[in-house]
Amino acid sequence: MNQTNDPNSITGENRNEQNENVFARVQDYTGQGYALEGGEETDKIAEAHRDEVVHAVEKFFREKYKTEVIVHNLVGNIDGVTVFVESVGEPHFYTYAIVPIDKSQKKINTDAVWSQEGKVEDAIRTGIYNMVFDDKFKNLDDYLTDFTSNNLVVGKKEDAIANVGGNGFSTPYYYMSISKDAFSEDILSKYLENPQMTKIEWKEEMKDIKLHPKEIYITLQLFMKEHNAQPNKEIFNKISSDIEKLKNIPSGAYSIYLHDNKIYRSSGIGNKENSLKRGTPNKIIK
Structure with a gap:
């Protein structure tokens, strides 16, 4: 599937069929139709051994990342199953792990659970950042709630974020990624050494840590x-201008996307040729 196809270039019956099979309205999308290449067989095997998969992933996060998680969704891939999870409590984030499957024996390799390099570490950093600067995130959230109430735009459903997101700290309106170079000290190591640190303790810990917003x-x-x-340029320009002017929101490099109403079922992505975008090299640095 070419995820850059413009649905508005398709006409007549083909357009209707294309839209129905490929796209969903974002207001309706909870992850239905999401798929990974070559995952048809492993998807069925994983579902048949769901309890085994869930237990293995929960154990993986407890042991490697000192974190309790809730498993939301299992999606077969060519060599196993991708398992989407949400952290319990704070720091709060979404991510995923992968459980290998021996297709010839229909066996779940529960001792070989793994995660893509840096993916979970990134997610934990985003959760800590949100927890420490919760007042600034509230300002951003309040602005976006107000903006969507007063303009004909919406965000993703919470279920879609949980079931097929896996993008660190996320809300219906934005998601985050944080480089290991974003802080002057290694906050991930601090978390793994003491995962029970409270929000108050983290706020104190971060007082002397320098931030690098571009990361x-x-x-x-x-x-x-x-x-x-169609994506509305006036609305897009308005939110871009507002983010540039807003005070007391989280430091960071902001990208902004405005899509039409449709989301790809198989990927959960809204990007299309008609999407309006502001990103590299023109991100908004706060």
Whole structure:
């Protein structure tokens, strides 16, 4: 599937069929139809051994990352199953792990659970950052809630974020990624040494740690509310201008995307040729 195809270039019956099979309205999308290449067989095997998979992933996060997680969704891939999870409590984040499957024996390799390099570590950093600067995130959240209430735009459903997101700290309107170089000290090591640190303790810990905003990536993603609406330049320019002017929101490098109303079922992505974008090299640095 070419994820850059413009659905508005398809006409007549083909357009209707394309839209129905490939896209969902963002307001309706909870991850239905999400798929990974070559995962048809492993998906069935994983579901048949769901309890085994869930137990293995929960154990993996407890032992390697000192974190309790809730398993939301299992999606087969060519060599196993990708398991989408959410952390319990704070720091709060979404991520995923991968459980290998021996297809010939239909066996779950529970002792070989793994995660993509840096992915979970990144997610933990985003959760800590949100926890420490919760007042600034509240300002951003309040702005976006107000903006979507007064403009014909919406965000993703919470279920879609949980089931097929896996993008660190996330809300319906944005997700985050934080480089290990974003802080002057290694906050991940501090977390793994003492995962029970409270929010108050983390706030104190971070007082003397310098931030590098260009290594803190905050991606805003909004969708048009109406079914056939094209991304609106006036709305896009308004939110870009507002983010530039807003005070007391989280430091970071902000990218902004405004999509039409449709989201790809198989990937959970809204990016299309008609999407309006502001990102590299023109990110908003706060």
